Amino acid sequence: MQLPASAKEIDTRTTGLRATRPAAASHARLWKLVGLILTLIVAYLLPLGLSNYQAFEFTQVFIYAIALLGLNILIGFNGQFSLGHGAFYALGAYTTAIMTTRWDIPYGWTIIVAGVLCLIAGFLFGLPALRFEGLYLALATFALALSTPQILKYFDNWTGGSQGIVLDKPSVPLGLPINADQYLYYLTLTVLLLLFLLAWNLLRGRVGRAMMAIRDNPIAAEAMGVNNALYKSLTFGVSAMYTGIAGSLGALAVAFVAPDTFNAFLSINFLVGSVVGGIASIIGALFGAAFIEFVPIYAQEISRAAPWAIFGVVLILFMYVMPTGVAGLLHRVLERLTRRPSKESSADNVVATSPAPADPGASSPARAASGKHE
């Protein structure tokens, strides 16, 4: 244990660290900015070189990423568990399906309505959920996931029962020179960017700090004046809103909704994606989404007989190689690249990774991404 020693080192090298810190920080910011711009350019040019099916696959990734971001906000940043987000995904999907087919409401509005409805539903669900902690909350939400297909079938005069509802694919507006699949790609990508920006805003300030404080130590958070009950319910609402908007876009992309696609497995899949991507991270949602979209497809290609066994093996490998998710790994790589000039920072890193979790479930990934929201 060299912790006291390294802390003392930091003490004595105050001036040295001061000199390197801002440089390293601006370095890191530059890297991130360049990366972001390049990614955006690639993302907007990509569909021009893709087949329609490939464009659809990426659309699906974006949709999952929005859902996973909702889950990350809840689990990673606020420390509340949910194994029932498939229910909010379904609520969003059916909102759009019913509104566009029955009432001929333009799909753009239905995306907003789906978000607002899920915000309210999530908030209301979050209130009684305040009574549950950790695994008990996971079970309570899992009950929600289990009952979703049944509930959808029960209200069959609205939902079309087991038959589901067939939607029209959104047509390309303004005579743009792209096809319907490419349009959906751009639509979901734009919504994704907007929602990622909102999440980043939310998480990097007073509200985000309060959410994380509740995750780290609820009693201390309350002693600092954080209204835990309100923050937790609102976070649940925001989280459900993200997943609901994803559901709405999902209904538009697939152009079909049916109860059995919103089973408990969907909720578990979201959790898998969330953890693989990096649970206390915004950008991690994208990696997690790519994982749950592509790995099952490749697993199917490798073995038609046992694709889920392959999926399982890949999942275990991921967790073994990247215990803090893809985002956690990326964060460390970036840190190493940008901090090379100062040798002190390696001592500093040792301290930073020492365990002191209040909540073992959420804290280690949280630490890996703790610089993300800066």
Next chain:
Amino acid sequence: MAANDVILAIRDLTVRFSGIVALDGVEFDVERGKIVGLIGPNGAGKTTLFNCLSRLYTPERGQILFEGHSLLTFPRHKIAKLGISRTFQNLALFPTMTVLENVMLGAHSRTKTGFFRHALRLPPVAKEERFIRDVAMESITLLGLEHLADHLASGLPYGTLKRIEFARALAGAPKLLLLDEPAGGLNHEEVFQLASLIQQVRERLKLTILLVEHHMNMVMQISDKVVVLDFGRKIAEGRPSEVQRDPEVIRAYLGDRI
């Protein structure tokens, strides 16, 4: 204006945990601008009293008046806003957040922008964020933690973590500061530094401090008044020199119940 001098009045405070009386009709005043030490053997009810002040426990009987308002009518998260900050006996930091972020949380009660304005990053947000950061940096500087601002609030020496908690409490601009065993786990020299730090902070920020502490030398050195609890009852109250000579107090500490 004698009545105004009392910032905190505790009256007939009684707390019972499944039959065990933790506090039994405790009464005392904390005068504005003073350092009041709360001492007593283990299990005397000191931390229980603190937890009543933070509204973690609701007393069975009695009243707590802070600047004339009954604290018992406020929920937990409103206590900080009233002007009462605290530190915890066994550290209650946010370990995955940086030292600066921890201390910024201290200023949460002094700001108010919520989810909507933050998501859209409306103008008041930037202003408040700047305010929070300034307040936190001031508090961090006061406690000599500047060089650790970007360090996580974990894996640091115990004394440093205690200072971070202290800084976080000060960022709330409290009128009354509750310190729960601030010297616990510190070595001799650190206790000495802490004592002068508490006095400096009191002078500089015009604070009132209620201090639970086992370290008798420190309590006697810096307190204006000492209240002694034993088995949930107040057995003495007065100036340090008086309390030290009180036969009741000597008996509680040295014990002749054998």
